[in-house]
Amino acid sequence: MIRFIKNLSTKNIFLVDKLSLILDSILQGFNQKRCHFCDETTYNSEAVCSPCYSDLPWNNxxxxRCSLPMNFQNTPNSAPSGLVCGECISSPPLFSLAVTCFRYEIPINRAIRMLKYNQKRYFATFFARLFVKNIQQKYLCEPLPDLLIPVPMHQKKQKIRGFNQSLLISQQLSKSLSIPTNTQILQKIKETNAQAGLDKRQRMKNLQGAFNIIKPVSGLHIALIDDVMTTRATIDLLSKLLIDSGVKRVDVWCIARTAKNRL
Ligand SMILES: [Zn+2]
Ligand SMILES: [Zn+2]
Structure with missing residues (x-):
């Protein structure tokens, strides 16, 4: 190749450079995407332009413990290590760690609704790809789970929607992290009302008898996968079911977490 370039005249070298530039722009053209949030052209593989990416409501x-959004005036980019919210102090959760990527705010709340109600399934891949980086960061000093379990939907509801968004997210995370997703352990056997707007007692009543363990998996470290964590009610209940059935440790991975005052 070097001999080939040495043998080229100045004019030919100019032509080779020109061809290489044209080839680059053709290749870039193939990678061209529209930003999910502002529709501007972007070459970012995650389909989000740089300004939108930095404006996303990262839940840092x-x-x-439970990933509830909190404000720390002196440390705007990360919570002081070991600090937990009032609820986790007064009523420690059975799960060991909750990891969430975003606060449930604009534009993430809109994107999650598009995924769930407008069939925009590509958001499951999008969220999972951004979430993987957070997860890897959180588990630098801890073992990753053995198994991912998406929070199940009632069969009837899943049939109407056509898919379970938590399963789609879980499958994408499985691909990136090489941890299997299993849908044969937990089952939702009772249709429940939306948890938003209910107080703690009503939420527990609403969830009573809603889930069932199909196949116990004792001794494993599990991560429960969900799209949004509004309160701890569902996750607490599932953690108890899994731990009572012999699971060694339960972690929770959710794309977004609502702030307490949004309930
Ligand atoms: Zn954008
Ligand atoms: Zn907490």
Whole structure:
């Protein structure tokens, strides 16, 4: 190749450079995407332009246990290590760690609704690809789970929607992290009302008898996968079911977490 370039005249070298530039722009053209949030052209593989990416509501300042968004004036980019919210102090959760990527705010709440109600399934891949980086960061000093379990939907509801968004997200995370997704352990056997707007007692009543263990998996470290964590009610209940059935440790991975005042 070097001999070939040495043998080229100045004019030919100019032509080779020109061809290489044309080839680059053709290749870039293939990678061209529209930003999911502003529709501008982007070459970012995640389909989000740089300004939108930095404006996303990353949940960096949150409770170190349940990931509840919190504000720390002196440390705007991360929560002081070990700090937990009032609820986790008064009523420690059975799960060991909750990891969430975003606060449930604009534009993430809109994107999650598009995924769930407008069949925009590509958002499951999008969220999972951004979430993987957070997860890897959180587990630098801890073992990753053995198994991912998406929070199940009632069969009837899943049939109407056509898919379970938590399963789609879980499958994408499985691909990136090489941890299997299993849908044969937990089952939702009762249709429930939306949890938003209910107080703690009503939420527990609403969830009573809603889930069932199909096949116990004792001794494993599990991560429960969900799209949005509004309160701890569902996750607490599932953690108890899994731990009572012999699971060694339960972690929770959710794309977004609502702030307490949004309930
Ligand atoms: Zn954008
Ligand atoms: Zn907490």
């Amino acid at each position: 300042t949150c409770c170190n």
